[in-house]
Amino acid sequence: MWPAALLTYQGVTNTLGPDPTANIELTTGYNTLLLLILSLGISPLRRLIPQLSWLIKFRRLLGLFAFFYGTVHMLTYVALYAGFDLNTMVTDIAKRKFITIGVAAWLLLVPLAATSTNWAIRKLGGKNWNRLHKLVYVAAVCGVIHYWWQVKTGVLSPLRLTVVLAVLLLARPVLAWWQRRKVRVVAA
Numbered sequence: 434m435w436p437a438a439l440l441t442y443q444g445v446t447n448t449l450g451p452d453p454t455a456n457i458e459l460t461t462g463y464n465t466l467l468l469l470i471l472s473l474g475i476s477p478l479r480r481l482i483p484q485l486s487w488l489i490k491f492r493r494l495l496g497l498f499a500f501f502y503g504t505v506h507m508l509t510y511v512a513l514y515a516g517f518d519l520n521t522m523v524t525d526i527a528k529r530k531f532i533t534i535g536v537a538a539w540l541l542l543v544p545l546a547a548t549s550t551n552w553a554i555r556k557l558g559g560k561n562w563n564r565l566h567k568l569v570y571v572a573a574v575c576g577v578i579h580y581w582w583q584v585k586t587g588v589l590s591p592l593r594l595t596v597v598l599a600v601l602l603l604a605r606p607v608l609a610w611w612q613r614r615k616v617r618v619v620a621a
């Protein structure tokens with residue numbers, strides 16, 4: 434909650450900086466992506482270091498916080514960038530590809546947040562729930578593309594999160610292969 438608390442404090446004390454709208458938009462956008470990527474890191478970390486299995490308790494929390502920041506980010510755009518003007522939003526979504534992919538990323542997060550309760554997991558069944566929640570990878574990739582498309586040419590600030598996400602995407606098949614190999618060795 435630290436970034437949200439800081440933004441609130443800065444808002445109340447009028448210290449959001451020379452461009453308060455950009456400050457809110459950049460802080461919420463960055464934290465959406467950071468929290469998504471952190472939530473994705475938990476499963477591979479558990480497989481690699483079983484002693485860290487307790488981290489699983491925080492995966493849903495991280496995902497829901499990512500959705501919270503993503504929604505504040507989207508609402509900041511709707512209220513402060515587009516001024517609730519539907520025409521501006523439709524034109525932006527159609528013409529500015531970084532907005533289009535940002536909207537896609539947010540829309541992908543909606544069914545994930547909506548099915549995050551124990552009740553939804555039971556209703557969907559573990560297998561379907563897992564399948565649906567793979568969308569988080571697609572949302573994170575869209576988020577990274579959105580980040581690259583909104584920075585000026587030559588600015589490399591999205592690189593760090595891009596590398597972390599690439600490692601996590603690669604870790605999935607590598608860890609699955611490693612686990613299969615371990616099972617074969619034990620069975621042999």
Ligand code: HEM
Nearest residue numbers: 455458459462463465466503507510535536538539576580
């Ligand atoms: C309705 C959906 C979205 C809209 C309309 C939107 C719009 C924007 C806008 C206008 C900016 C640029 C702010 C500026 O240059 O002043 C921005 C930046 C950003 N957005 Fe989004 N976005 C959306 C969804 C998302 C989602 C779902 C994520 C993450 C998964 C995300 C991550 C980011 C990041 C990382 C930045 C750059 C932050 C930085 O430079 O530090 N956005 N977004």
